[in-house]
Amino acid sequence: xxxxxxxxxxxxxxxxxxxxxxGPPPRDLTDPVARAAAVQGSLLGLAIHNIPLVRxxxxxxxxxxxxxxxxxxxxxxxxxxxxxxxxxxIGHVGTTWRPEWTFEVWDGExxxxxxxxxxxxxxxxxxxxxxxxxxxxxxxxxDHNGYEGEWxxxxxxxxxxxxxxxxxxxxVADLAYARDLAAxxxxxxxxxxxxx
Amino acid sequence: MTFMVDLDxxxxxxxxxxxxxxxxxxxxxxxxxxxxxxxxxHVPDWPERLRLAIASAPRAIxxxxxxxxxxxxxxxxxxxxxxxxxxxxxxxxxxxxxxxxIAADRVRxxxxxxxxxxxxxxxxxxxxxxxxxxxxxxxxAAGEVSALRVSRLxxxxxxxxxxxxxxxxxxxxxxxxxxxxxxxxxxxxxEEWQLRFGDPAVARPALVTRIDESGETxxxxxxxxxxxxxxxxxxxxxxxGVSPHYTLRDLAADLALVGID
Numbered sequence: 195x196x197x198x199x200x201x202x203x204x205x206x207x208x209x210x211x212x213x214x215x216x217g218p219p220p221r222d223l224t225d226p227v228a229r230a231a232a233v234q235g236s237l238l239g240l241a242i243h244n245i246p247l248v249r250x251x252x253x254x255x256x257x258x259x260x261x262x263x264x265x266x267x268x269x270x271x272x273x274x275x276x277x278x279x280x281x282x283x284i285g286h287v288g289t290t291w292r293p294e295w296t297f298e299v300w301d302g303e304x305x306x307x308x309x310x311x312x313x314x315x316x317x318x319x320x321x322x323x324x325x326x327x328x329x330x331x332x333x334x335x336x337d338h339n340g341y342e343g344e345w346x347x348x349x350x351x352x353x354x355x356x357x358x359x360x361x362x363x364x365x366v367a368d369l370a371y372a373r374d375l376a377a378x379x380x381x382x383x384x385x386x387x388x389x390x
Numbered sequence: 391m392t393f394m395v396d397l398d399x400x401x402x403x404x405x406x407x408x409x410x411x412x413x414x415x416x417x418x419x420x421x422x423x424x425x426x427x428x429x430x431x432h433v434p435d436w437p438e439r440l441r442l443a444i445a446s447a448p449r450a451i452x453x454x455x456x457x458x459x460x461x462x463x464x465x466x467x468x469x470x471x472x473x474x475x476x477x478x479x480x481x482x483x484x485x486x487x488x489x490x491x492i493a494a495d496r497v498r499x500x501x502x503x504x505x506x507x508x509x510x511x512x513x514x515x516x517x518x519x520x521x522x523x524x525x526x527x528x529x530x531a532a533g534e535v536s537a538l539r540v541s542r543l544x545x546x547x548x549x550x551x552x553x554x555x556x557x558x559x560x561x562x563x564x565x566x567x568x569x570x571x572x573x574x575x576x577x578x579x580x581e582e583w584q585l586r587f588g589d590p591a592v593a594r595p596a597l598v599t600r601i602d603e604s605g606e607t608x609x610x611x612x613x614x615x616x617x618x619x620x621x622x623x624x625x626x627x628x629x630x631g632v633s634p635h636y637t638l639r640d641l642a643a644d645l646a647l648v649g650i651d
Contacts, residue, residue, distance in 0.1 A: 197582070259541035260539070260551045260560075262506070262551075264505040264558070265579065270506055270508075272560070274549075278546065280549050282549070284506070284508065288577065289603045290578075290580065290601045291604065292606060300512055300564040300566055300568065301566065302546065302565065302567065303567050304566075305568040305571075325569055326567075326568055
């Protein structure tokens, strides 16, 4: 689940922008083609940050069960894999103050709950909890976030002190998975109901 | 006024007696009483038990979280109860939770500008029963649900989509022993509502939060289970004929949405 205000709020706390690019023009979501483009764009622009995590738990998508374009910007998509596992992706951009960026996994006995800080800001890492009934094991939050982690890893690679954490083939597979998901969701949105 | 309650054998537990004991001036367990009868909704033959209970003409009946049965059957029972003037209160875990009832008017008003109404339930209960209880919650807290499409319903969980007017609704759930976690979240352009429920067996309050661009407000909490609130509704129905927030007619309509005829 990703619920965010516009990027400006957090980008402005992490740097001083020379200019704000402004958002894209509003789309006419009554137009099926624009609606499909909106969903595809928001999946590849926002959900893309979570999709590699989704692939960890749902390695293969058998079908997209439902897809909606949310107003003014966002998506709600449900997919399932060949063994019946289901993944739900929701992203919504509005003006409410509270940012929410979570990733949850549930099975018959255990749940994993990850809460991420908003983008851009240097607010430390996510916090992950694994719960079984009344027993909870929590990891983090740690001192640096994912962006800083990427730069630190890049530094390690540059001096040859660590192997690449993610093989190139894995990253390409993540991208292919995301493109496939976005294309299938867009196809559904183009042929189904009109969002509010 | 105190009413005597004849507990169904499937209800006669220390937990239910503890709830009754928390309303000592209104309700008291008493076998073979004709004041109030109870029917356990989790047993497969609950419609027949309810039919018998209505026929015994009590002042009110308590039906606990019903498992899905044919909508037509429940509609017939609703007609039977109405003609016998026997009110039936349904103890469903979220629709009759006091937090839901208190917030319902404001949440329903916010639905018109919502982008999405999202309900999720993780609990150790049959997924079809959870789906039915989610529909009850939506009916009371958010509005009339239509166009329900269930894409998945098996032993592990469920996933479905629907509409309230033109607003997309997503319903999902998982059967798990990991812990109870139930929520309804209304996401709007400028206003968000969150209703978060815990284990219905304990009186930890549901948390209702309204969020907008200026901050957020937690509505006053009420340390009362939905079950106790339902028993209060039973007393009000028996004493003054007060109609409950979620009726047999509502249940029949929700079963029809699921497509169980």
